Amino acid sequence: MYQAGVPLRHMRICEPFGPEQRQGLWLYHVIEPDRWAAMCARVSGVKSGGIYAGHDNHFYGHRKILKPEHLDWQEYALLLLNSMPEKTAEHYRNKIAIYLHWYQKKASRFHKPSKGTLARKISPPGGDMQSFTQ
Template sequence: MAFHREKEVVRTAVLVGIRAQESLNRYNAVTCEETFSRFGTTNYSHRISQDVFNFYPMYDWLFEDIWRANAKFELDYNHLYDLYYQAGVPYKSMRVANPFHQCGVHSLKLYQALEPATWGKLVGRVNGANFAALYGGTAAMGYRGAVLPKGHTWKSYVEFLLKTSPEETRKVYLKKFKSSMDYWMKTGGALPENVIDELEELGSDFERLGPPTNKRKYKQRYEVIRFKDYPDDVPIKNFRLVPSYKRMCITILKNDTSCQYMGFGQTKDELQKKQEAMEKWETFL
């Protein structure tokens, strides 16, 4: 965006290389005909703003393909990956990203071994960095299964976690949680029929409202259901698809204020705050 405005050009194309091997959602995003606004009829494109487009011409390379290209053509790359390899990190876990992101915090401990100088700065400036490094990949922060304390239901545990959260954070969670409860207990949500069958076997109390009426194209049979009571726990294979107080607990433990674990996307307010922050820091460049 900044480059586009600085050069005062008519259109800007941003070439992006992603590996669809990492995620089926990525593959769908660049190949599906009805995914998002694009440049003309080019599937592997995405409009960022009025005259700025992302293009994803390279999305089907495997992990091995990338490193063959690096070796054969002597391409430049982030040599942190060399340190990852020397430290014995599996290639699926070799990520260079924000260490405090909900999906990256479990690898925070690697900074101690790979970048000790950076680690020293993190500990000095970020409250809880050392705790996250010690427990980021454990149940203490919602990984490897959350453990229910004695004497609690998942609902009462949610209430406890909210009471011990900062006021602003608590308000964010309460708003998202209320939205989830209204959606699943008033409107109803679509789930795959095999998941609904599992719920019936568990004796979950819900109404079947028939097939979805939206225009989305589903790859398997879905049906809309509406819960009579918000479930405390749903011990099924596709746990994350179904609402429950346990899912709320894991969301809080992950410090996931955007509630992506529960299937939420970013709201207009969150996107606006992000845009304002980008514009603010752009002036410092």
């Protein structure tokens, strides 16, 4: 950890996959590249955890989520969906479609989405949001 520039007060050794511990996944890549390669081969999600959890763990919503400044939230959501394996992306598209359907039905009195919003762009090909809620 010293080699990676981690201050002594932050140096800890424990299992790497808890919410707090994901912040340190990137250290394995720096300190023990061979162990990092083995972890990436054996544990699903380690590589994305190392990339996105980083020093502050924002990606996983542990504290709060920040998007890249050059993207709006819709573009960021689509970027994340497009970067996932198709089966995983489809799972989250369905979850988002269910939420948007609920939102349009129950919470529309708070905010009316404009035409061409995220709901239209993430709907599965050939399907509409209704099929996911019945």
